[in-house]
Amino acid sequence: MKKIGITGGIGAGKSLICKIFEILDIPNYPADYRAKWLQSNDSELKAKIAFHFGKEAYFENGELNRNYLSKEVFGDDEKLKLLNNLVHPAVAEDFKNWCKQYSNKPYVLKEAALLFETGSYKQLDATINVHANQGLRLQRTLERDPNRTKESVLSIMKKQFSDEKRIELADFVIYNDESQSVIKQVMRLHELLVE
Template identity: 85%
Template sequence: MKKVGITGGIGAGKSLICEVFQLLGIPNYPADFRAKWLQSNDPDLKAKIAHHFGEEAYFENGDLNRDYLSKEVFGDDEKLKLLNSLVHPAVGEDFENWCALHADKPYTLKEAALLFETGSYKQLDATINVHASQDLRLKRTLERDPQRTKESVLAIMKKQFSDEKRMGLADYVIYNDESKSVIKQVMALHEQLAG
């Protein structure tokens, strides 16, 4: 079974593309969602986070105190690196366990916003970048997430690799910029990956 990563800048449409692959029977591991889940549910990871960031990192009921942790790491690259060094290995192990459950499939998808930035793409057999222009991604994100401001979305984009850099690293590109049929691109790529 091949392990295929799928990424793209905020608002590129990764989740939509993954839904099309899922209709074709290809399972998708949502790495960002699982990372959040593991931080509240994996006892080893919770202990490590509490050890490094204090008991305040969790509420009494055991849920992650996201606001507290965000404030702790915001603007502090060393603390952010530390948190990532705790979370990414837990996600990697969770992904491997999840893949074992889907060994009957020709390939699986690992959906991650920071696939290249974290280096996790190195454990995969191939990568897909979902491409859309920055203006289109900004427009989509503001429509999808009305609580965000233009400035906050642009700040997220600054932390992500540029689309040019992602496209240079990716094995495949799906254009979700309204210039080509997404379904036709996914179908063609599915045939290639499943073959």
Template identity: 50%
Template sequence: MQSKPLIVGITGGIGSGKSTICKIFETLCHKIYYADDRAKWLMNNSNELKSQIMDLFGESAYSDNLLNREFIGEQVFKNSALLEKLNAKVHPAVREDSKNWVENNADEELLFYEAALIFEVGSYKRMDATILVTASEELRLKRVLARDTYRSEGSIKQIMSKQMSDAEKIPLADYLIINDEKNAVIKQTMDIYDQLLNRHK
């Protein structure tokens, strides 16, 4: 009887390079659950979640049956309590969706779960292992400004301020990848990969 897959969380602050690490694991033919992407999909496609969001924000929460991200963003920016209420609706939906995803991929050796807030929302407690991707705040800011040209420096720093610092997250993580353009990321990732495969045996 095959053992169940090892569930591995991949996390890090905005601009740390989580997607780079995910691409390496995808190249190795492993499946990855992108929590933020699934959350967006669920907010647009789950009738139950859409109803809950409209209860919170009113009919303006959706435009042409799609989430009105600009409107929602304005509302939660003005009212942090609304953001907490929104997260209280979205996080359980993502948790249930990811649980189904794991069940549907039960024959895999390793399954990866990518999310920015694994430690902040406590989902790391449901993982078998976690990988934290780090980089300096200066480098992360530079990366996000280059990638997301619609974001201002102030808005990026605001996102960073709402995330736990690397110093707080490092003690919680099982593995650490330093993605600072000085250390070889592929070698770090492959070393961790070998350890994960050994853990699954």
């Protein structure tokens, strides 16, 4: 079974592309969602986060105090690196265990916004970058999430690799910029990946 990473900048349409793959019966591991889940549900990870960031990192009910943790790591590269060094190995182990249930599939997807930035793509067989230009990504993000400001979305974009860098690193690119059919692109790629 091949493990294929899928990434793209905020608003590129990763989730849409993953849904098309899922219709083709290809399982998708949503790494960003699982990272959040693990921070509230994996007892070993929770203990490490509480040890390094204080018991305030969790509410009494065991849920992660996202606001507190965000304030702790915001603007502090060392603390952010420490948090990532705790979370990423837990996600990698979770993904490995998740893959076992799909050993009968030709391939699975691992969807992650920061696939290249974290280096986790190195443990995968190939990568797909979902591409759309920055203006279109900004417009989509503001439309789907009216609570975000233009400035906050641009700030997220600055923390992600550039479109050019992602395209350079990716094995495959799906263009979700309204210039061609994404369904046809996914179908062509699916045929390649099941060979």
